[in-house]
Amino acid sequence: MKSQAPALSVRDLKVIYQDQAGPVTALSIPVLNVSPGSLLAITGPSGSGKSTFLYAIAGLLRPSQGEVTWGGRILQTMPETIRDHWRRHTIGFVFQDFHLMPELSPLANVLLPASFENLSVSRALKERALMLLEGFGVPYKRASVVDLSRGEQQRVALARALLFDPPVLLADEPTASLDALAGEQVAQTLEDLSKQEGRTVIVVSHDPALINRIGTRFVLERGQARPAASMELVR
Amino acid sequence: MNPLPMIIATIRRHLWTYLLFTLVVAIATGIGVAITSQEAALRKGSARAADKFDLIIAAPGSQTDVVLEAIYLRPGTVPLLDPAMTAQALNDQRAKIASPIGFGDSIKGSPIVGTTPDFATYLSGNWAQGRVFQSETEAVIGSAVRLKMGDKFRPSHGMAHTGHDADDDHDEEQHNVDLHVVGRMNPTGTPWDNAVIVPIELIWRVHGLPTGHAPDSQQIGRPYDPARVPGVPAIVMHPDSINAAYGLRNVYRTPVSMAFFPAEVLVKLYDVLGDVRTIMNWLAMATQGLVVLSMLAGVVAILSLHRRQFAVLRALGAPKAYIFFCVWGQVVFIAVLGALLGLLLGSGIAIIVSMVFTNSTGISLPAIIGADEYWLVAGMIVFGLVAATLPAFLAYRYPVIESLRAG
Numbered sequence: 342m343k344s345q346a347p348a349l350s351v352r353d354l355k356v357i358y359q360d361q362a363g364p365v366t367a368l369s370i371p372v373l374n375v376s377p378g379s380l381l382a383i384t385g386p387s388g389s390g391k392s393t394f395l396y397a398i399a400g401l402l403r404p405s406q407g408e409v410t411w412g413g414r415i416l417q418t419m420p421e422t423i424r425d426h427w428r429r430h431t432i433g434f435v436f437q438d439f440h441l442m443p444e445l446s447p448l449a450n451v452l453l454p455a456s457f458e459n460l461s462v463s464r465a466l467k468e469r470a471l472m473l474l475e476g477f478g479v480p481y482k483r484a485s486v487v488d489l490s491r492g493e494q495q496r497v498a499l500a501r502a503l504l505f506d507p508p509v510l511l512a513d514e515p516t517a518s519l520d521a522l523a524g525e526q527v528a529q530t531l532e533d534l535s536k537q538e539g540r541t542v543i544v545v546s547h548d549p550a551l552i553n554r555i556g557t558r559f560v561l562e563r564g565q566a567r568p569a570a571s572m573e574l575v576r
Numbered sequence: 577m578n579p580l581p582m583i584i585a586t587i588r589r590h591l592w593t594y595l596l597f598t599l600v601v602a603i604a605t606g607i608g609v610a611i612t613s614q615e616a617a618l619r620k621g622s623a624r625a626a627d628k629f630d631l632i633i634a635a636p637g638s639q640t641d642v643v644l645e646a647i648y649l650r651p652g653t654v655p656l657l658d659p660a661m662t663a664q665a666l667n668d669q670r671a672k673i674a675s676p677i678g679f680g681d682s683i684k685g686s687p688i689v690g691t692t693p694d695f696a697t698y699l700s701g702n703w704a705q706g707r708v709f710q711s712e713t714e715a716v717i718g719s720a721v722r723l724k725m726g727d728k729f730r731p732s733h734g735m736a737h738t739g740h741d742a743d744d745d746h747d748e749e750q751h752n753v754d755l756h757v758v759g760r761m762n763p764t765g766t767p768w769d770n771a772v773i774v775p776i777e778l779i780w781r782v783h784g785l786p787t788g789h790a791p792d793s794q795q796i797g798r799p800y801d802p803a804r805v806p807g808v809p810a811i812v813m814h815p816d817s818i819n820a821a822y823g824l825r826n827v828y829r830t831p832v833s834m835a836f837f838p839a840e841v842l843v844k845l846y847d848v849l850g851d852v853r854t855i856m857n858w859l860a861m862a863t864q865g866l867v868v869l870s871m872l873a874g875v876v877a878i879l880s881l882h883r884r885q886f887a888v889l890r891a892l893g894a895p896k897a898y899i900f901f902c903v904w905g906q907v908v909f910i911a912v913l914g915a916l917l918g919l920l921l922g923s924g925i926a927i928i929v930s931m932v933f934t935n936s937t938g939i940s941l942p943a944i945i946g947a948d949e950y951w952l953v954a955g956m957i958v959f960g961l962v963a964a965t966l967p968a969f970l971a972y973r974y975p976v977i978e979s980l981r982a983g
């Protein structure tokens with residue numbers, strides 16, 4: 342990993358949506374600290390604000406109130422282009438439905454984030470992409486990602502998230518569309534990324550097989566973290 | 577930043593739809609290109625066909641009719657010029673060339689036109705084959721006439737058009753004259769390419785008219801005997817200088833004759849055409865604009881399917897500008913490819929129309945794609961580049977989170 346994971350600190354965070362019925366508080370977290378290299382699981386019923394939490398700490402949504410700080414940098418005050426660059430290099434994102442580009446090969450999918458930055462893909466990045474795919478055991482020579490199994494597709498998505506070697510990985514239900522075996526592999530990978538490589542890994546999941554691997558968990562319920570409104574989460 | 581991989585991937589995903597858009601843009605552009613190029617070609621072609629007809633003297637009447645008949649060899653019925661006036665004009669030394677134009681029958685679909693060796697030579701420049709006619713039994717042919725050097729033919733029964741219903745009591749002997757082809761003209765890009773050109777004296781003779789010379793004379797060309805010159809539909813003059821041309825025009829503006837520059841008649845015609853052209857240009861542009869707009873509507877519809885994907889790209893760290901250019905690039909692809917294909921298509925249409933037109937009129941239309949057409953295509957492309965910012969901006973503004981949740 343090219344840089345030490347930054348510490349996450351959330352203060353007084355509120356995300357309020359305007360619904361027909363009036364304002365809905367989707368997320369309300371007075372204090373949350375996550376030390377570098379943590380492996381953290383978030384569970385909670387549907388609609389409890391889990392995804393909202395991930396988007397907020399990734400700087401993808403502007404909270405109604407409060408701030409999110411990574412390694413001392415306040416996301417809310419970063420100019421947008423700087424924040425985009427920061428996100429590319431700091432945070433890897435994995436989704437339940439992979440969101441790969443079916444027209445592109447596995448390798449091209451992994452390299453896609455490189456096109457956000459440069460005109461051409463550097464040899465170093467290409468080698469890194471191949472290394473990641475090989476490391477995850479993906480048959481990457483297939484013409485299109487749709488030729489891959491779902492587990493393989495999620496591993497391509499993981500490789501894509503890790504292209505720029507981000508110190509933080511956020512995963513939203515990464516195993517929900519996988520069968521038990523594929524889910525197990527992805528879970529193992531996520532665990533390794535934190536425990537062996539020192540990344541901060543925050544996983545939103547309902548999957549007991551995944552959650553049970555992760556020691557630190559917290560539960561969101563109607564936007565509130567349980568059991569305490571304030572929790573110190575240290576590895 | 578290089579949104580190309582995404583642009584290509586998206587185009588591939590909707591390949592047929594995008595090709596259809598491109599085709600529609602190409603057709604709209606092509607029609608525009610063909611219309612402007614052919615309109616310009618029609619001017620150039622018709623003007624060039626009239627190039628060597630500096631000044632025309634004819635009986636008073638419609639100048640346009642005379643131009644159509646004498647220059648473009650369209651059959652018509654212009655009245656004959658007064659014989660005395662004809663003789664005076666033909667012998668006028670102020671004109672380097674003064675030639676009658678009279679019509680005979682046709683052979684193998686080519687009209688037989690009577691004139692003087694001077695004018696035939698002037699029209700042809702030098703000769704592609706052979707030489708100009710030197711007697712009443714010789715003829716020269718335009719470059720497209722389906723006869724060969726040395727071919728013999730008979731200016732057969734009843735000449736088609738003499739300008740009036742001559743009392744055709746000419747005797748059979750005169751009719752049975754055998755003509756043979758002694759020269760072929762260079763291509764002129766005018767209806768004369770399809771003409772068989774003979775001495776005017778022969779035309780007069782087969783119509784039983786005096787031949788402009790003593791009855792037993794075989795002379796052709798100037799000088800003419802004023803007492804023996806019949807009327808002709810038109811006389812074409814080639815004066816030495818512009819001054820001489822204006823002078824001659826004044827001389828032959830009389831109660832029994834009119835004198836005019838065909839170029840001026842064409843300019844008047846083009847004036848009328850010009851208004852039509854403006855309207856057509858606006859129509860062509862409006863069509864293209866509409867096509868681009870409907871294409872944009874289609875793209876916007878397709879893009880709304882991609883909102884989620886754009887949100888994912890943003891979550892992966894893509895800058896907003898990347899999203900903008902992804903969409904912009906797709907529309908630009910359609911606009912640029914469509915416009916360039918349209919240029920090809922338009923050239924193709926123009927060439928075909930030119931060929932058909934040349935075949936039926938003899939006027940060669942230079943189906944040239946010139947500055948106007950390039951401007952049209954460039955305008956289409958610029959319009960596409962600008963119009964593309966619309967859906968691009970829409971995509972740029974998609975809220976990431978709502979799009980990520982959607983679906």
Ligand SMILES: Nc1ncnc2c1ncn2[C@@H]1O[C@H](COP(=O)(O)OP(=O)(O)OP(=O)(O)O)[C@@H](O)[C@H]1O
Nearest residue numbers: 358359360367386387388389390391392393394978
């Ligand atoms: N753009 C929005 N407008 C209005 N309400 C919203 C919006 N986004 C989220 N919400 C609401 O905020 C709450 C939290 O949503 P969120 O997606 O974070 O839940 P979740 O825990 O991820 O649910 P799931 O497990 O189903 O993915 C929900 O009640 C949701 O309806």
Ligand SMILES: [Mg+2]
Nearest residue numbers: 391392393513
């Ligand atoms: Mg969710």
